Amino acid sequence: MYGYILQRVLAAIPVMGFVALFVFLLLRLTPGDPAAILAGDTATPEQLAAIRDSLGLNDPLLVQFFSWITDLLRGDFGTSILSGKPVIELIADRMEPTISLALTTIILSVIIAVPLGVIAAWKQGTLIDRFVMLLSVLGFSVPVFVIGYLMISLFSMQLGWFPVQGFRPIGEGLGDFFHRIALPTFTLTLLYIALIARITRTSMLEILGDDYVRTARAKGLPESRVLMRHALRNCSVPIITVIGIGFALIISGVVVTESVFNLPGLGRLTVDAVLSRDYPVIQAVILLASLIYVVINLLIDIAYVLLDPRIRYS
Amino acid sequence: MKHTTFEKTKARGMGKMLRTSVLSATVASLALMAGPSFAQTLTAVKHSALRVLDPIMTTAYMSRNHGYMIFDTLYALDSDLVPQPQMVDSHTVSDDGLTYTFTLRDGLAFHDGAPVTGEDIAASIARWGERDGMGQVLMSFVESMTQGASANEFVINLKEPYGLVIDSLAKPSSNVPFIMPKRLAETPSTEPIPEQIGSGPFTWVAEEFQPGVKAVYAKFEDYVPRSEPPSWASGGKVVNVERVEWVVMPDDQTALNALQAGEIDYWESPPSDLLPILDANPDVTVKNLNALGMQTIMRPNTLNAPMDDVRIRQAAIASVKQKDVLDALVGNPELYALCGAMFVCNTPLASDVGSETLTEGNGMEKAKALLEEAGYDGTPIVIMHPTDVGTLRTQPVVVAQAMRDAGFTVDLQAMDWQTLVGKRASQAAIADGGWHMFMTNWVGADVFNPLVNNMVNGKGPEGGWFGWPDVPKLEELRMSYATETDLEKQKEYAAEIQKVAYEEGVYAPIGQYFVPTAWSNELEGVLDAPAPLFWNISK
Numbered sequence: 001m002y003g004y005i006l007q008r009v010l011a012a013i014p015v016m017g018f019v020a021l022f023v024f025l026l027l028r029l030t031p032g033d034p035a036a037i038l039a040g041d042t043a044t045p046e047q048l049a050a051i052r053d054s055l056g057l058n059d060p061l062l063v064q065f066f067s068w069i070t071d072l073l074r075g076d077f078g079t080s081i082l083s084g085k086p087v088i089e090l091i092a093d094r095m096e097p098t099i100s101l102a103l104t105t106i107i108l109s110v111i112i113a114v115p116l117g118v119i120a121a122w123k124q125g126t127l128i129d130r131f132v133m134l135l136s137v138l139g140f141s142v143p144v145f146v147i148g149y150l151m152i153s154l155f156s157m158q159l160g161w162f163p164v165q166g167f168r169p170i171g172e173g174l175g176d177f178f179h180r181i182a183l184p185t186f187t188l189t190l191l192y193i194a195l196i197a198r199i200t201r202t203s204m205l206e207i208l209g210d211d212y213v214r215t216a217r218a219k220g221l222p223e224s225r226v227l228m229r230h231a232l233r234n235c236s237v238p239i240i241t242v243i244g245i246g247f248a249l250i251i252s253g254v255v256v257t258e259s260v261f262n263l264p265g266l267g268r269l270t271v272d273a274v275l276s277r278d279y280p281v282i283q284a285v286i287l288l289a290s291l292i293y294v295v296i297n298l299l300i301d302i303a304y305v306l307l308d309p310r311i312r313y314s
Numbered sequence: 315m316k317h318t319t320f321e322k323t324k325a326r327g328m329g330k331m332l333r334t335s336v337l338s339a340t341v342a343s344l345a346l347m348a349g350p351s352f353a354q355t356l357t358a359v360k361h362s363a364l365r366v367l368d369p370i371m372t373t374a375y376m377s378r379n380h381g382y383m384i385f386d387t388l389y390a391l392d393s394d395l396v397p398q399p400q401m402v403d404s405h406t407v408s409d410d411g412l413t414y415t416f417t418l419r420d421g422l423a424f425h426d427g428a429p430v431t432g433e434d435i436a437a438s439i440a441r442w443g444e445r446d447g448m449g450q451v452l453m454s455f456v457e458s459m460t461q462g463a464s465a466n467e468f469v470i471n472l473k474e475p476y477g478l479v480i481d482s483l484a485k486p487s488s489n490v491p492f493i494m495p496k497r498l499a500e501t502p503s504t505e506p507i508p509e510q511i512g513s514g515p516f517t518w519v520a521e522e523f524q525p526g527v528k529a530v531y532a533k534f535e536d537y538v539p540r541s542e543p544p545s546w547a548s549g550g551k552v553v554n555v556e557r558v559e560w561v562v563m564p565d566d567q568t569a570l571n572a573l574q575a576g577e578i579d580y581w582e583s584p585p586s587d588l589l590p591i592l593d594a595n596p597d598v599t600v601k602n603l604n605a606l607g608m609q610t611i612m613r614p615n616t617l618n619a620p621m622d623d624v625r626i627r628q629a630a631i632a633s634v635k636q637k638d639v640l641d642a643l644v645g646n647p648e649l650y651a652l653c654g655a656m657f658v659c660n661t662p663l664a665s666d667v668g669s670e671t672l673t674e675g676n677g678m679e680k681a682k683a684l685l686e687e688a689g690y691d692g693t694p695i696v697i698m699h700p701t702d703v704g705t706l707r708t709q710p711v712v713v714a715q716a717m718r719d720a721g722f723t724v725d726l727q728a729m730d731w732q733t734l735v736g737k738r739a740s741q742a743a744i745a746d747g748g749w750h751m752f753m754t755n756w757v758g759a760d761v762f763n764p765l766v767n768n769m770v771n772g773k774g775p776e777g778g779w780f781g782w783p784d785v786p787k788l789e790e791l792r793m794s795y796a797t798e799t800d801l802e803k804q805k806e807y808a809a810e811i812q813k814v815a816y817e818e819g820v821y822a823p824i825g826q827y828f829v830p831t832a833w834s835n836e837l838e839g840v841l842d843a844p845a846p847l848f849w850n851i852s853k
Contacts, residue, residue, distance in 0.1 A: 033736035040373030042447050050504035082365040083525035084506055093524050152571055164571040259564040264527040272526040277732050
């Protein structure tokens, strides 16, 4: 197992290297010039060239790439071309809203969706099953921003229970933190409940027809034990996969939700950086997103072993 | 026990009430657990995010607005467009008109406590003069700039008399000649200043700055405002709140909800389609603060064929009806004006010379005739179309259709604004990624005279603005305007410049429109100005 983890960590290194090279080249081949953005409307060509020089944009691509990689290996992610702030600071500022939203959404979704999916499978074809499937279809079909606006309209504008927008770090008060993260969490949760409940139901349906489940029931085990211990645990691999990928998706940016609720998360940072051609910021957030995917995939693989002893990695 | 229908209904009602009460209590307790809030904090949603903090290095309006918070100016225009002293107490001009001596008013100090001196002024004006168009013209007349006999004096020696010295120092929009400490002003103008230290009415709260999210300013307690009432950026800059927070809300609906729910106090530029909702709210004031509004323009590239032919440029301009553009862009006629004045309507230099087809919308036949006369061969006209900016994505579509109606073949190329910004600097041929035309918007104060208006610069590929018309006559007229001190003669020069500019097809204003600001009625004293100002406001 440890050998497998080491092997996966080592395999991630060339992956990250390839991502770094790809992102770097893609940005340089994309039209747009950060120096022109900085210089404004009245800069002379000489001034524009001076700004490009000061940013190192006139250096050969190879020199720029190795300079960036060398700095990166020293832990220096560079500074934002526009604001002049260290990229690592910008990312750190934006991590808390994103991670908070991802955690609250995934935790709430799992708490609701897994039991719903289990019940729907257990009561297949009944009214409960159809109701869960209807919720699932709604969760998939209604765009997140529509759900967000409806939530704001009802809970903020009509009832006045929650603020319309904004984020408060957890360090500034637990109450304010939950008060502000609640609506975006509920909004995203609907989508993830739909996803996880559907997968849970499908996986459970496959398992519930298996011989060992029938045997467990024949032995007189309580139904709850049959469902949760024998069935759910054995079908948890695809559920864990979906939860993991869902978590990674939120971490790497949910721009629409962040915009509707004005959350200063990584998604908005990425979009802003792309629109303003802030190369160091774009490169860093894409590398970070790739790293998150690699780590989460590794954790999912490890979780497989823990949940299903039949799975072995050599 | 059997319940009657009434009892069941009552019981359900009580249950619902209980659930609602519990939920409300939970939510209220969450709110009570909230962190600290600052008294007298004014929260404003800005039109864009503040990213570049140096208002001299860039012309971005957010950087200019930031400059007005942190820095002060020697002079400022009042609402009659007349320069008024701001940091300056008085000034004298020598009999030969070559020496200007300025005395600073008492009590001026930077945020680090250092007094403002003539050396700071000289360095600041020199840096601004490297970057700003009007500043560059001023510098071409300047022999020297030095501190005067005492530390609070500043002297400009000219090579020859120049009529717009004070007007230049009172320039209201990008780039504004903000005054900063000498050590910052000595930063090359192609590099950002390393600190935000000014002598303006607000200090910069650096530790709370989140680019793209939030910028925070605190009242500068040692600022000494002038005694005159405020008028635009002139007069007393009295700060009545402890903090001002600029926040960015990428979604307009969120900003609308936040203003209506009292979570923000001020929304700089709500889109026109949401204005009726704000107008209907008795707790919100909606008002246009910028009487000069915005000028939206079309700019041809004179370097690339067939736009290198003046008749083709004239045909393109003649085909456009301002009303069509403004109906599509703004919609509400109360928020726009048909205005062919290159130096903006309702200003001393406003003139309608040469603009009839744009405002009357009767130029289509003229456009067709010009195309035929020029022998237009159907070469596609590349119009850059920025699709990510709400106030810029409409005009190219309307102009392209008008040009097609006149007989042009148009290649409308969709791109984001930053791609356009990079691409418009290219003088390359079309085959190498060049362009024929783009549209942009200017704050009225950025185009209201021939020196600040970049589009009537006729210097060509060396020193001209994107599009690069090479029209020496325009440069002669601009210099005549600059050295003239009599307003009536200045008006004549301005009208002549506009006439030549239309004849040469260097650019066309395709409408003037206004962007009202909305704020909570809890605020008082919001000022009219060409840029959003946050002094004088109380909450």
